[in-house]
Amino acid sequence: MRPPDFEYSGPGTLREALEYLDSRPGSKVLAGGQSLIPLLKTRLASPAALVDINGISELSYITTGRGVLRFGALARHRDFELGELPRQLEIFRDVSKQLGDTQVRNMGTACGSMAHADPAGDWGPAAVAVGARLIVESVDGRREVMARNFFKGPFSTDLRENEILVGVEVPFSEGQGTAYTKLKRKTDDFATVGAAVSVRVSRGGSIESATLVLAGAGEVPVAVEINDVVKGRTPDEAADEIKKVAGQAGEYQEDLRGSVEYKREMAGVMALRSLRSAYSRARGD
Numbered sequence: 001m002r003p004p005d006f007e008y009s010g011p012g013t014l015r016e017a018l019e020y021l022d023s024r025p026g027s028k029v030l031a032g033g034q035s036l037i038p039l040l041k042t043r044l045a046s047p048a049a050l051v052d053i054n055g056i057s058e059l060s061y062i063t064t065g066r067g068v069l070r071f072g073a074l075a076r077h078r079d080f081e082l083g084e085l086p087r088q089l090e091i092f093r094d095v096s097k098q099l100g101d102t103q104v105r106n107m108g109t110a111c112g113s114m115a116h117a118d119p120a121g122d123w124g125p126a127a128v129a130v131g132a133r134l135i136v137e138s139v140d141g142r143r144e145v146m147a148r149n150f151f152k153g154p155f156s157t158d159l160r161e162n163e164i165l166v167g168v169e170v171p172f173s174e175g176q177g178t179a180y181t182k183l184k185r186k187t188d189d190f191a192t193v194g195a196a197v198s199v200r201v202s203r204g205g206s207i208e209s210a211t212l213v214l215a216g217a218g219e220v221p222v223a224v225e226i227n228d229v230v231k232g233r234t235p236d237e238a239a240d241e242i243k244k245v246a247g248q249a250g251e252y253q254e255d256l257r258g259s260v261e262y263k264r265e266m267a268g269v270m271a272l273r274s275l276r277s278a279y280s281r282a283r284g285d
C-alpha cells in the first residue's frame with residue numbers, strides 16, 4: 001500500500017530537527033525506518049511530517065569512558081553487534097545479534113527501538129536491566145529519564161511529541177556481568193520471551209545482586225525481583241528458584257508463539273540461561 005502524503009525534512013543539525021519537530025505538531029522522527037516505514041505503508045501511522053535524523057552526524061556515536069558507555073540516536077543494532085563494548089555490557093551485543101535479520105540490524109537503531117516500545121522488543125528490557133539513563137531533548141532543553149520509567153505501555157513512552165531521544169548513558173563497573181537470551185521461532189522473529197540480566201559477583205564467586213527484566217511478558221519490560229533468591233549463591237545453587245520466580249512473573253496471552261504455560265516455562269529457562277551467562281562473564285570465565 002502507498003503511504004499517505006507527508007511533509008519531509010532532512011535536517012543536518014539536532015537544533016534544526018528539534019525546531020522543525022516543535023513547529024509541526026503530529027510529526028514523527030525517522031531513524032532506521034524499520035518500524036516506522038512498515039507502519040506508514042500499512043497506514044497504521046499517518047504523521048503530518050517526518051523529521052529524518054539520519055543526516056545529523058552528531059547523533060552517530062558509541063563511546064566508552066570513566067565507567068560509562070554512551071551512544072547516540074543513530075547507533076545502529078549492527079554497530080553494537082560488530083563494535084567494541086565494555087565487557088560488562090556484552091548484553092548489547094547479545095540483543096543486537098538476536099534481533100531481526102541483517103538488513104534490519106544494518107538500518108535499525110537502539111534508540112528507535114526504545115522509542116517504538118514494542119512490548120516484545122529486545123532493547124527495552126536490556127536498557128532497564130543495566131540501569132540506562134535516556135537523554136531526551138526538545139527546543140525547551142534536555143532531560144534524563146531512567147529506562148525503568150520510560151516505558152508506559154505498548155508503543156507508548158514518556159517521550160513528548162516535540163522530543164527526540166538523543167542518546168543513552170549506561171554506567172558499568174568491576175564485578176558486573178550482563179546477558180540477554182531470547183526464544184524466537186525463526187530468524188527475524190520477535191521474542192516469544194526474552195530475559196535480560198545484570199549481575200554483580202563477589203571475588204569469592206557468589207552473587208551480590210542481580211536484576212532480571214523480561215521481554216514479551218507484558219505491556220512493558222517486566223522487572224522481576226530476584227535478589228532474595230540469588231544473593232550469596234551461584235546460578236546453579238539458585239537454578240530451581242530462579243526458574244520458578246521468572247515463570248510466575250508477567251502476564252501472557254496465548255498466541256501463535258505458544259500457550260501461556262509454555263511461555264512461563266520458557267521465561268524460567270531464558271532467565272536461568274542469562275543468569276549463567278552474565279555470571280560467567282562477571283567472573284571472566
Ligand SMILES: Cc1cc2nc3c(=O)[nH]c(=O)nc-3n(C[C@H](O)[C@H](O)[C@H](O)COP(=O)(O)OP(=O)(O)OC[C@H]3O[C@@H](n4cnc5c(N)ncnc54)[C@H](O)[C@@H]3O)c2cc1C
Nearest residue numbers: 029031032033034035036100108109112113115121122165
Ligand atoms: C523484519 C523485522 C524484524 C524485526 N525484529 C525485531 C526483533 O526481533 N526485536 C526487536 O526489538 N525489534 C525488531 N524489529 C524492529 C527493529 O528493531 C527496529 O529497528 C526498531 O524497532 C525501530 O528502530 P528504527 O531506528 O528503525 O526506528 P524507526 O522505524 O525510524 O522509528 C520507530 C518509531 O520510533 C520513533 N523514533 C525513532 N527514533 C527516535 C528518536 N531518536 N527519538 C524519538 N523518537 C524516535 C519514530 O518516530 C517511530 O515512531 C524488527 C523489524 C523488522 C522490520
